[in-house]
Amino acid sequence: MLQTLIDAVRQQYAPDKRTVLFQVEALGHVLSGETNLPEAKAALLERLQAANIPFQDSIHVLPAPDLEGRHRALVTISVANLRTQPKHAAELATQATLGTPIQVWKKDGTWYLVQTPDEYIAWVDAGGITLLDSAGFKNWQQSPKLLYTDPYGFAYAAADGNGATVSDLVYGDVLVLEGEQAGFYKVVFPDGRTGYIPSGSGVLYEDWVARRQPTEENLVQTSRRLMGLPYLWGGTSFKGVDCSGFTKTVYFMNGLVLPRDASQQIHLGEVVDTAGGWQQLRPGDLLFFGVPAAEGKPERVVHVGMWLGEGMTFIHASGRVRISSMNPEAENYDAYERGRFLRAKRIRPQDALLDLRAASLYE
Known part of the structure; x- marks a missing residue:
């Protein structure tokens, strides 16, 4: 009982x-x-x-009492790897980019059990975050922010693109903006380090988020910016993506935060009717693949991609980010994925976990 x-x-x-x-x-x-x-x-x-x-x-x-009130944290490196257990040899569960605010639940040696804005719980080592109490976190939230917009680059120790670097950076990294100097933004990392970013590689966060429009055209254009990225189990950044990490990143770049895994993303939005073919699909719709429920066994969702439309094509992370087709006559026809297609969903802004245009995630 x-x-x-x-x-x-x-x-x-x-x-x-x-x-x-x-x-x-x-x-x-x-x-x-x-x-x-x-x-x-x-x-x-x-x-x-x-x-x-x-x-x-x-x-x-x-949160555990030995955290001593420091229940919030910020990612301090370009991409932090979060794992299923508190050790580097453990499976990569997900990633979090620089400046991402996270909830801290407990620690185990030099590892911390944390929860990301998409609600995913995993372990991160101390070298990837800085712990904050409520006052420190509020102070960071209230500071002006810069969002890095190049797929990959660096923050420099001085306003000199040929000089020493402070850190590498990827799209979506968020830092405090301190000022401008000789064609560079001066930025402050969550752990207090300072650096310089070329002015063409960043934008004020408030300007970036105000311009997010998750339209069909923008989703497609964004997805093509990730073409060729290597497949990385647990990856959700320009350093590598898995299937759901890819769709998650595409939608994040357009202002919407989706759940981490394909088996979670499939519960969002509205079903698109594909019983009679692919005509009802629109660019940006998510396609889910796996094993249907049968003989008392539940459905297993194991893969996700995004519909592009032209040529019955979809884009997904499989080996690398690539474009495949549902058309048997096409050169890039993917018979394997066609054979395990489950259903398609259309994600609206109100379906996302967070709409960054309305949520105060970094502010």
Whole structure:
């Protein structure tokens, strides 16, 4: 009965362990483990009391006390690798670009369990972030920001593009803007380092976000900027992308934050009817692939791409970011993906986790 109630609360409050922590178990009548949802713990204890089941509460509610109030963090390197376990040999789960604000839940040695704005939970090593208390985080939020717009480049130690570098940079990195000098922006990293970025490689964040328009044309144009990027399991940046990391990056560059994985993205938006062919699809629609439900087994979503339209084509990360076709007569026809196509979804701004034009993520 005790385990049944734990499972019921987990199913209600934490059905996806990628985005919610509810690691609770019963050892006899002792409840141990941790959660980042106080309401989930409260619901469990209430149900146990209502059922007159004796228990001893040893469930820890995160953030952990040894963080000493520093529950927020900012990414301090161009691309931080977040892993499934607190070690460099662990699987790459996702990435976060410089300046991304993240929630910190606990630490394990020099590793921190964090949650990104797309709600994904994973581990990052201390070298990739700087911890902040609420006052420090508020101060950073209120500072003017610059967003880096080149696919890849550098911040320099002085206003000299031939000089020493402070850090590499990728599209979407966000830094504090301190001023301008001789064709360069002077910027401040979240950990206090300063650097200089060529003025043609960055834009005021408030100007960038105000110009985001996730139209069909813009989504297609953006997707082509990533052509040829290498496939990287867990990648969500110009250093490499997996399939859902690619679609996520395309939509981010147009102001919308999508969930991390294809199996999460498929729950967004509205279904596009493809029963009679591909005529109803519009550029920017997402195509999902995998294994349909059968014989008591649930559907498995394992791949995602984005419809381009002309020539029945779609763009996706498969080996590298490439364009394939659903037309059997086309040279780039992808029979494998056609054979495991599940359905298509149309994502509207209101369907996204965050619309950066309305959310104060970096401000």
